[in-house]
Amino acid sequence: MSPLDIIRTSIYSLTANRLRAALALLGIVLGVCSVITLMSIGRGSTDRITELIQGLGSNLLTVIPSGEPLTLADVDALRDPLYTPSIKAVAPQIGTFGTIHIDNNTTQAAITGVTPEFLHVRNLEMGTGAFIGIPHVESLAEVVVLGAQVSDDLFGNQDPTGAEVRINGRRFRVVGVLASQSGFGSMDDQTLIPITTAYYRLSGQRIPGGDISVDQISIQAKDVESVDQAIEEIETVLRLSHRITEADDFTVFNQQEILDTFDEANQTLVVFLGTVAGISLLVGGIGIMNIMLVSVTERTREIGIRQAMGAKRRDIVAQFVTEAVFLTFGGGIIGVIAGLSLATAIDGRFLIGTEWSTRVTSDIPVIALIVSIAVGLFFGIYPAVRAARLNPIEALRYE
Amino acid sequence: MRTPTYALQPVIRIRDVTKIYEMGDGTIQVRALDGVTLDIHDGEYVAIMGASGSGKSTLMNIIGCLDVPTSGTYHIDGQAVETMSNNRLADIRSRKVGFVFQTHNLLPRLTALANVELPMMYGHWPNRRKRAEHALNLVNLGDRMDHRPTELSGGQQQRVGIARALVKEPSVLLADEPTGNLDTANTAEILNIISELNHQNGITVIVVTHERDVAARADRIITLSDGQVISDETKSSPLMTKGELEGV
Numbered sequence: 001m002s003p004l005d006i007i008r009t010s011i012y013s014l015t016a017n018r019l020r021a022a023l024a025l026l027g028i029v030l031g032v033c034s035v036i037t038l039m040s041i042g043r044g045s046t047d048r049i050t051e052l053i054q055g056l057g058s059n060l061l062t063v064i065p066s067g068e069p070l071t072l073a074d075v076d077a078l079r080d081p082l083y084t085p086s087i088k089a090v091a092p093q094i095g096t097f098g099t100i101h102i103d104n105n106t107t108q109a110a111i112t113g114v115t116p117e118f119l120h121v122r123n124l125e126m127g128t129g130a131f132i133g134i135p136h137v138e139s140l141a142e143v144v145v146l147g148a149q150v151s152d153d154l155f156g157n158q159d160p161t162g163a164e165v166r167i168n169g170r171r172f173r174v175v176g177v178l179a180s181q182s183g184f185g186s187m188d189d190q191t192l193i194p195i196t197t198a199y200y201r202l203s204g205q206r207i208p209g210g211d212i213s214v215d216q217i218s219i220q221a222k223d224v225e226s227v228d229q230a231i232e233e234i235e236t237v238l239r240l241s242h243r244i245t246e247a248d249d250f251t252v253f254n255q256q257e258i259l260d261t262f263d264e265a266n267q268t269l270v271v272f273l274g275t276v277a278g279i280s281l282l283v284g285g286i287g288i289m290n291i292m293l294v295s296v297t298e299r300t301r302e303i304g305i306r307q308a309m310g311a312k313r314r315d316i317v318a319q320f321v322t323e324a325v326f327l328t329f330g331g332g333i334i335g336v337i338a339g340l341s342l343a344t345a346i347d348g349r350f351l352i353g354t355e356w357s358t359r360v361t362s363d364i365p366v367i368a369l370i371v372s373i374a375v376g377l378f379f380g381i382y383p384a385v386r387a388a389r390l391n392p393i394e395a396l397r398y399e
Numbered sequence: 400m401r402t403p404t405y406a407l408q409p410v411i412r413i414r415d416v417t418k419i420y421e422m423g424d425g426t427i428q429v430r431a432l433d434g435v436t437l438d439i440h441d442g443e444y445v446a447i448m449g450a451s452g453s454g455k456s457t458l459m460n461i462i463g464c465l466d467v468p469t470s471g472t473y474h475i476d477g478q479a480v481e482t483m484s485n486n487r488l489a490d491i492r493s494r495k496v497g498f499v500f501q502t503h504n505l506l507p508r509l510t511a512l513a514n515v516e517l518p519m520m521y522g523h524w525p526n527r528r529k530r531a532e533h534a535l536n537l538v539n540l541g542d543r544m545d546h547r548p549t550e551l552s553g554g555q556q557q558r559v560g561i562a563r564a565l566v567k568e569p570s571v572l573l574a575d576e577p578t579g580n581l582d583t584a585n586t587a588e589i590l591n592i593i594s595e596l597n598h599q600n601g602i603t604v605i606v607v608t609h610e611r612d613v614a615a616r617a618d619r620i621i622t623l624s625d626g627q628v629i630s631d632e633t634k635s636s637p638l639m640t641k642g643e644l645e646g647v
Binding site: 001002005009012016301302304305306307308309310311312313314315392393396 | 460463485486490504518563
């Protein structure tokens with residue numbers, strides 16, 4: 001039998017029972033579609049994490065207390081270039097929550113007390129107005145910089161610079177709005193005020209000695225190469241100022257490490273989802289085998305006729321395997337189209353509480369199609385061999 | 400369509416063929432054929448008769464290379480079949496044997512023409528369409544080529560079956576109860592076509608039947624009973640068959 005004859009014969013057979021062929025196809029469509037979508041999501045989130053590393057700068061370090069509080073005195077010590085030559089900038093933060101309202105517009109927001117360094121350390125840009133300055137920090141000024149989303153919630157499209165808002169009942173003057181950012185770690189829903197104001201006016205906590213305790217210190221190393229050196233310097237300075245002899249009462253996070261952890265978790269998730277998608281493809285393949293076995297039984301007589309007409313075993317095998325591969329390849333193509341459409345459709349959308357980002361690369365559909373053909377070959381071979389093993393005399397007598 | 404070869408070698412040469420079927424788990428043996436010896440020559444029109452269970456179907460399966468004998472030898476066109484693999488048997492079927500079945504056994508969704516082309520597909524034949532058209536013309540179905548089996552009468556369906564069998568120019572046209580499902584008029588029509596193919600085109604025909612009037616159209620009637628040949632009669636005819644020539 002020539003390849004053209006095999007293809008023609010398979011099409012003849014598949015069109016005999018279109019509904020059944022379509023249902024068998026559906027399993028493969030769903031399997032391939034989910035594989036494509038999940039792989040695109042995996043690629044997309046990996047991209048986003050990489051983007052984030054580049055955006056935040058891989059020279060960002062974070063210190064959090066794990067025992068004794070960190071204070072502004074610690075911050076000052078860390079700022080001393082004599083002890084910390086590898087550090088470029090130090091930005092302490094106090095985090096709290098509060099209610100912000102103007103007139104009858106109210107919104108809940110995370111409120112962070114910061115110093116002017118925060119803008120550079122976190123790579124932020126101003127949308128309108130100015131950031132918090134040193135005089136604001138020194139004078140406990142009641143000024144606020146709004147995240148883009150907060151500004152939008154309270155003022156809509158208006159420029160809020162100069163307007164007054166109330167935070168937990170206190171009057172604050174809006175001095176600026178941050179430019180909108182997308183992605184993980186976005187400051188859009190944040191409200192920034194001077195760190196001293198946050199401590200004395202909003203937090204309500206006090207520590208002995210009259211110093212200001214901070215929740216977290218973001219530190220920018222001079223460059224990526226000096227990150228390790230900077231960590232050592234931070235540890236030395238804090239151990240000295242905290243008079244530590246045994247275990248540290250603080251923890252230093254390397255931004256790269258945090259993102260590596262995220263990436264790892266992401267990869268695990270992608271592998272897990274990929275496995276689930278793979279299983280659905282497998283189930284689709286079993287569906288194909290099931291249909292093919294039914295088809296072999298139903299067409300016993302046809303097989304007998306073909307054998308009497310001189311069909312060899314390999315002709316029969318070729319015919320049935322080709323039918324199975326047609327089903328899975330057809331399902332694969334539809335699945336690829338569906339998967340790519342779905343991946344494109346959800347890209348950048350905010351659904352089920354997450355912003356989805358997907359990246360479609362040309363290798364994904366190629367792999368999916370090769371896999372779907374392989375599924376057809378694998379699950380088609382057994383029914384095909386059963387068909388070819390039929391005894392022509394009995395097959396011809398089959399009712 | 401066949402140029403008669405006047406070689407003395409018979410088309411079908413069966414020597415002491417026995418076929419034993421094992422039933423159940425091998426405890427019961429059924430001797431379907433028991434030492435059958437016979438020669439069929441090019442151009443003969445032979446009927447094989449016998450009651451059901453006489454072994455005529457088994458003999459037909461062996462002649463048609465669908466099955467191989469348990470013992471004995473069988474040559475078709477000089478080729479020994481009994482030792483052939485499944486693939487070689489399929490090959491012999493595709494080149495040497497044209498089957499006509501009791502039920503027409505056409506593929507329902509193919510046109511008459513495509514059904515006739517089918518056996519040539521497995522033999523890698525060139526000019527399939529032209530040959531199929533020619534074969535359909537031979538059975539007077541030139542105007543029904545694009546019809547599907549369901550659009551044809553029983554007799555027409557069987558004629559498509561005959562066209563399909565003879566399109567490969569087989570060594571032997573093997574018909575198993577070809578009129579078993581047909582009414583009198585259609586039976587006559589099919590038998591006329593078979594006779595015509597034998598007389599005018601020189602095609603060797605073997606008809607397996609249990610009906611006397613069907614067998615009566617043949618030149619030679621072989622009767623089987625209990626797996627053995629109990630009679631082998633050749634009708635006297637003005638022209639001697641090659642078998643008779645050989646005997647002279």
